[in-house]
Amino acid sequence: MMASALDPNKNLEGPTLSLATGEPRLADIAEIAGVSMSTVSRVLNGKATVASSTRRAVLTALDSLGYDRYRMAGARATGLVGIILPELINPVFAAMAQVAGTFLTRGGYTPIVCTLTPTGPTEDEYIEALIKADVDGILFCYGMHADTTAAHDRYQRLGSLGLPIVLVGGHAPDVDVPQVAVDDATAMSLAVRHLASQGHRRIGLAVGSERFSPSQNKRIGFVEALVDAGLATSLDDAETHVVPSAFAIEGGQIAASELITAGHTAIVCGSDVLAIGAIRAARLRRLRVPEDVSVVGYDDSPLMSYTAPPLTTVRQPVRPLCQAAVQALLDEMRGLNPSRELLLIEPELVVRSTTAIAPSAD
Amino acid sequence: MMASALDPNKNLEGPTLSLATGEPRLADIAEIAGVSMSTVSRVLNGKATVASSTRRAVLTALDSLGYDRYRMAGARATGLVGIILPELINPVFAAMAQVAGTFLTRGGYTPIVCTLTPTGPTEDEYIEALIKADVDGILFCYGMHADTTAAHDRYQRLGSLGLPIVLVGGHAPDVDVPQVAVDDATAMSLAVRHLASQGHRRIGLAVGSERFSPSQNKRIGFVEALVDAGLATSLDDAETHVVPSAFAIEGGQIAASELITAGHTAIVCGSDVLAIGAIRAARLRRLRVPEDVSVVGYDDSPLMSYTAPPLTTVRQPVRPLCQAAVQALLDEMRGLNPSRELLLIEPELVVRSTTAIAPSAD
Numbered sequence: 041m042m043a044s045a046l047d048p049n050k051n052l053e054g055p056t057l058s059l060a061t062g063e064p065r066l067a068d069i070a071e072i073a074g075v076s077m078s079t080v081s082r083v084l085n086g087k088a089t090v091a092s093s094t095r096r097a098v099l100t101a102l103d104s105l106g107y108d109r110y111r112m113a114g115a116r117a118t119g120l121v122g123i124i125l126p127e128l129i130n131p132v133f134a135a136m137a138q139v140a141g142t143f144l145t146r147g148g149y150t151p152i153v154c155t156l157t158p159t160g161p162t163e164d165e166y167i168e169a170l171i172k173a174d175v176d177g178i179l180f181c182y183g184m185h186a187d188t189t190a191a192h193d194r195y196q197r198l199g200s201l202g203l204p205i206v207l208v209g210g211h212a213p214d215v216d217v218p219q220v221a222v223d224d225a226t227a228m229s230l231a232v233r234h235l236a237s238q239g240h241r242r243i244g245l246a247v248g249s250e251r252f253s254p255s256q257n258k259r260i261g262f263v264e265a266l267v268d269a270g271l272a273t274s275l276d277d278a279e280t281h282v283v284p285s286a287f288a289i290e291g292g293q294i295a296a297s298e299l300i301t302a303g304h305t306a307i308v309c310g311s312d313v314l315a316i317g318a319i320r321a322a323r324l325r326r327l328r329v330p331e332d333v334s335v336v337g338y339d340d341s342p343l344m345s346y347t348a349p350p351l352t353t354v355r356q357p358v359r360p361l362c363q364a365a366v367q368a369l370l371d372e373m374r375g376l377n378p379s380r381e382l383l384l385i386e387p388e389l390v391v392r393s394t395t396a397i398a399p400s401a402d
Numbered sequence: 403m404m405a406s407a408l409d410p411n412k413n414l415e416g417p418t419l420s421l422a423t424g425e426p427r428l429a430d431i432a433e434i435a436g437v438s439m440s441t442v443s444r445v446l447n448g449k450a451t452v453a454s455s456t457r458r459a460v461l462t463a464l465d466s467l468g469y470d471r472y473r474m475a476g477a478r479a480t481g482l483v484g485i486i487l488p489e490l491i492n493p494v495f496a497a498m499a500q501v502a503g504t505f506l507t508r509g510g511y512t513p514i515v516c517t518l519t520p521t522g523p524t525e526d527e528y529i530e531a532l533i534k535a536d537v538d539g540i541l542f543c544y545g546m547h548a549d550t551t552a553a554h555d556r557y558q559r560l561g562s563l564g565l566p567i568v569l570v571g572g573h574a575p576d577v578d579v580p581q582v583a584v585d586d587a588t589a590m591s592l593a594v595r596h597l598a599s600q601g602h603r604r605i606g607l608a609v610g611s612e613r614f615s616p617s618q619n620k621r622i623g624f625v626e627a628l629v630d631a632g633l634a635t636s637l638d639d640a641e642t643h644v645v646p647s648a649f650a651i652e653g654g655q656i657a658a659s660e661l662i663t664a665g666h667t668a669i670v671c672g673s674d675v676l677a678i679g680a681i682r683a684a685r686l687r688r689l690r691v692p693e694d695v696s697v698v699g700y701d702d703s704p705l706m707s708y709t710a711p712p713l714t715t716v717r718q719p720v721r722p723l724c725q726a727a728v729q730a731l732l733d734e735m736r737g738l739n740p741s742r743e744l745l746l747i748e749p750e751l752v753v754r755s756t757t758a759i760a761p762s763a764d
Contacts, residue, residue, distance in 0.1 A: 120531055122514075128500050129704050134490035138517060145522045150531040152484075153515035155500060160507045169482055169512040173535035316708050342491050346678050348710030 072101035083374075095375055119176035121149040121369065124166050126182050127157045130287075130313055131341035135358045136181050136208075143366035149176065156183065164194060177204040177373050179365055185219075186210025186252050204372035208365045210253045211382050218368035220361060220383045224254055225261030227354045227387040231308045231336040232265035234352075234389055239398035240306040240334060241271060244299035245282045246292055246318060247310035255284070258310050258338070285314060292317025293324075296335075300325060305333060305398050312337040312344050312353055319347075319394065330396035340390050350392035361385045434463035457737055481538035483511040483731065486528050488544050489519045492649075492675055493703035497720045498543050498570075505728035511538065518545065526556060539566040539735050541727055547581075548572025548614050566734035570727045572615045573744050580730035582723060582745045586616055587623030589716040589749040593670045593698040594627035596714075596751055601760035602668040602696060603633060606661035607644045608654055608680060609672035617646070620672050620700070647676060654679025655686075658697075662687060667695060667760050674699040674706050674715055681709075681756065692758035702752050711755035723747045 070077045075094055082090050083098040090098075121144050128134040133155075141151035152173070154166040161169070163184050170178055178198070184190040185207045195215040198205050207219040228245070235243050245262045248255040263278035272278035281304070285295035292314030296307050300321060309315040315337030322333040329335055329349060337344065337353030344351045364383055371378040432439045437456055444452050445460040452460075483506050490496040495517075503513035514535070516528040523531065525546045532540055540560070546552040547569045557577040560567050569581040590607070597605050607624045610617040625640035634640035643666070647657035654676030658669050662683060671677040677699030684695040691697055691711060699706065699715030706713045726745055733740040 120535060128490055128496035129493075131491075131493055131496065131705070134493065134496040137515070138490050138519060141517060142519060142521050150523050150527060151516075152531070152535070153499070153517065154513075155503060155515065157500060157504060159504050161512050165512060169514070173482060173514070316705070319708075343493070343678070343705065343709075346681075346710065347705075347708050348712070350710070 069098060069101045073097040090375065099374070099376070119149050119373075120170075120173055121151055122154055122166070122170040122173075122175045122178040123151055124154045124156065124163060124170075124178060124180050124183050126155065128155050130311070130339075131343060132312070132339040132356060132358065133181065135342055136362055139358050140179055140181070140208075140362040140366055143363055144179075144369075147366060147370045167194060167198070171201075171203070175203075177206075177369050179369055180205060180207050181365075182209040182252075182254070183207070185212040185215060186254055188253055188256065189251050204369060206365050206369040206372065208361065211257075212253075213382075216380055218365075218372060218378050218380060218383070220365045220368060220385065221254070222356050222361060222387050223384040224257035224387075225264065227338060227356075228258050228261030228308065229265040229268070230387065230389040231338075231354055232262065232269055232271075234391065235306040235308070235334060235336065235395065235398075236269040236271060238306075238334070238396065241398065242302075242304045243271060243281065243306045243308060244296075244302070244304035245308045245310070246285050246295035246299065246314050247282060248287045248291075248314075249284055255310055262308060285310075285317075287311065287313065289313055289317040289320065293321040296321035297325075300327070300333060306336070306395070307333065308336045308338075310338055312339040312341045312351060314338075315351055315353065315394070316347065330394050332399055334395040334398070336389075336395060345392060349394050352392045352395040353390055355388050355390050357385050357387060431460060431463045435459040452737070461736070461738070481511050481735075482532075482535055483513055484516055484528070484532040484535075484537045484540040485513055486516045486518065486525060486532075486540060486542050486545050488517065490517050492673070492701075493705060494674070494701040494718060494720065495543065497704055498724055501720050502541055502543070502570075502724040502728055505725055506541075506731075509728060509732045529556060529560070533563075533565070537565075539568075539731050541731055542567060542569050543727075544571040544614075544616070545569070547574040547577060548616055550615055550618065551613050566731060568727050568731040568734065570723065573619075574615075575744075578742055580727075580734060580740050580742060580745070582727045582730065582747065583616070584718050584723060584749050585746040586619035586749075587626065589700060589718075590620050590623030590670065591627040591630070592749065592751040593700075593716055594624065594631055594633075596753065597668040597670070597696060597698065597757065597760075598631040598633060600668075600696070600758065603760065604664075604666045605633060605643065605668045605670060606658075606664070606666035607670045607672070608647050608657035608661065608676050609644060610649045610653075610676075611646055617672055624670060647672075647679075649673065649675065651675055651679040651682065655683040658683035659687075662689070662695060668698070668757070669695065670698045670700075672700055674701040674703045674713060676700075677713055677715065677756070678709065681713075692756050694761055696757040696760070698751075698757060707754060714754045714757040715752055717750050717752050719747050719749060 066077050066080050070080045080098050083095050123137055123140050125133045137153045144151040192212050192215050205217050209221050211221055247258050259282055263275050266272040266278040283295040283298050285291035296318035299307050307318045309318050315335050318335045319329050322329050327333050337351045340353045340355035368378045428439045428442050432442045442460050445457050485499055485502050487495045499515045506513040554574050554577050567579050571583050573583055609620050621644055625637050628634040628640040645657040645660050647653035658680035661669050669680045671680050677697050680697045681691050684691050689695050699713045702715045702717035730740045
């Protein structure tokens with residue numbers, strides 16, 4: 041288990057108490073907050089008619105009494121929250137579904153998961169279904185908001201319907217809701233610096249389609265890191281070391297094959313699944329990983345330490361990412377109007393056995 | 403993609419048509435079925451008041467007109483179907499969620515996934531949530547029905563509420579609903595015969611808790627296969643080669659370690675996750691897989707061909723399993739009263755690189 045406490049004062053794992061055990065506590069809260077008991081009740085029931093300052097006063101009173109506000113809300117709410125995310129075959133999304141679901145459960149909500157697949161319902165169909173199911177909120181993980189070519193009015197519409205939502209993993213600056221993403225520029229910098237320090241001079245990037253903002257951010261982070269490391273003379277020069285690919289093992293294999301042909305000794309990949317394809321591409325040319333070609337993944341999906349060889353990868357911090365996203369959604373559902381500024385979560389490099397000192401350039 | 407068509411006449415991938423394009427078709431159906439248009443309409447709307455024989459006549463008429471009954475139902479229904487299954491961190495359950503979801507979508511339903519985790523909602527809480535969300539049916543995959551120590555009245559209760567359900571992967575003979583599972587006796591026989599044919603004389607089984615019917619079935623299948631292969635003198639003798647373990651990498655490691663200490667050269671595992679633990683146990687003793695110890699998994703989860711070494715495993719046929727289960731649920735939701743007899747799906751052995759000829763017994 042990773043330790044995680046983005047904000048210890050809002051730790052979702054704190055001690056829990058339920059208001060259900062007695063009314064007197066309502067009075068305590070009302071007294072401390074300097075409001076009426078009915079106002080406390082309206083805050084606890086999530087009524088929109090309470091002024092934001094009053095709401096904060098009540099919740100501050102709750103905190104001062106040692107109540108876990110989310111768990112308390114949970115003792116009342118038996119609400120559903122939808123989690124919409126891409127296909128579960130990519131284990132990092134399965135992990136996100138599970139971790140976000142756990143945090144939502146702790147917050148008193150029942151998570152239901154909707155997976156976007158090529159042959160499944162569309163995101164809009166899921167949204168309709170979730171509204172029909174009367175959900176209290178929706179977490180969008182790597183959804184259409186991450187697609188820069190897609191219209192984003194669906195999110196604005198949900199906002200105007202008063203349905204709380206949070207966007208995870210992909211930034212849509214035009215949408216006025218809380219958003220949480222991984223700092224992909226840092227992710228790429230970690231990978232490039234690790235490889236450069238091992239003597240690699242030709243480092244390539246196999247990354248998903250430019251349509252998606254996480255792929256865009258990786259590309260930008262990568263080319264900047266390459267220039268910073270002195271491995272490209274300009275951003276334009278650095279761009280020549282980027283090969284876009286489909287989000288699949290085969291996509292990684294094709295892109296890596298092209299990079300190897302062009303003389304790259306190290307390949308950074310936009311996902312672990314792409315990295316598995318890159319390892320396969322090297323093997324098909326009878327090159328050894330890591331002796332001949334180094335490969336770095338991205339995600340650190342479950343089981344990646346058991347690949348052959350165990351994968352060096354940039355860990356997408358699923359637990360803090362989901363914790364921050366769920367916290368923002370809980371705040372949004374409680375009418376606390378959490379920050380609209382993009383919250384970036386820091387990734388970390390996990391060095392295993394697919395990277396090594398560059399082969400000597402004879 | 404595996405080819406799959408359990409019953410070509412009910413192929414969910416068939417051509418699709420929608421009744422929405424015109425009323426005249428209702429008349430065509432009514433004429434062929436020899437019933438009134440209102441009866442056709444009642445069948446299409448899933449009313450329970452239609453006699454089973456009438457329902458069949460209408461659906462047969464539909465088939466004869468070339469309509470895909472499920473897709474047609476889907477053109478009308480925008481219903482939700484819940485899929486309840488264990489944690490997605492085990493990639494085979496993520497695959498099931500995805501594949502069952504795809505078949506449900508083709509059937510015109512929107513799948514929502516509920517995952518059972520130690521810290522998440524209980525199965526009963528999910529059931530309440532799904533009823534609240536007004537689902538049209540629930541698919542239970544490896545749920546409490548597979549736990550032989552758990553009460554099964556919840557399933558009977560859903561039946562009496564008229565909510566169609568299907569149980570997948572675990573047989574509850576006391577529950578009167580359609581059930582689909584993998585033939586685990588055959589699965590174990592495939593693994594034992596493969597190892598015996600390579601000269602292994604001491605074959606052990608690392609398997610999940612006896613509480614769960616799939617584990618029970620694997621144990622029974624294994625001991626019978628061991629006797630059949632002449633590797634145990636009796637079922638009781640064969641039982642001494644079984645070590646129960648927790649459903650986790652560490653569980654597989656501990657059980658395998660015990661089996662290796664007892665002189666086993668081959669270990670059959672109840673899941674791929676357990677097999678990863680078994681490989682780790684061998685390595686920690688500086689034994690090579692497969693030269694010193696052979697390991698067979700169970701599931702063939704996604705990405706298992708990329709482990710070190712690529713895992714020999716019994717494939718749990720996720721696609722036919724889910725297709726059969728969804729078909730039974732669609733039939734149940736259409737009031738067709740599908741068979742209550744347990745439908746067993748045949749597994750297959752996928753030989754990769756963790757099994758080899760037994761080390762010579764010096």
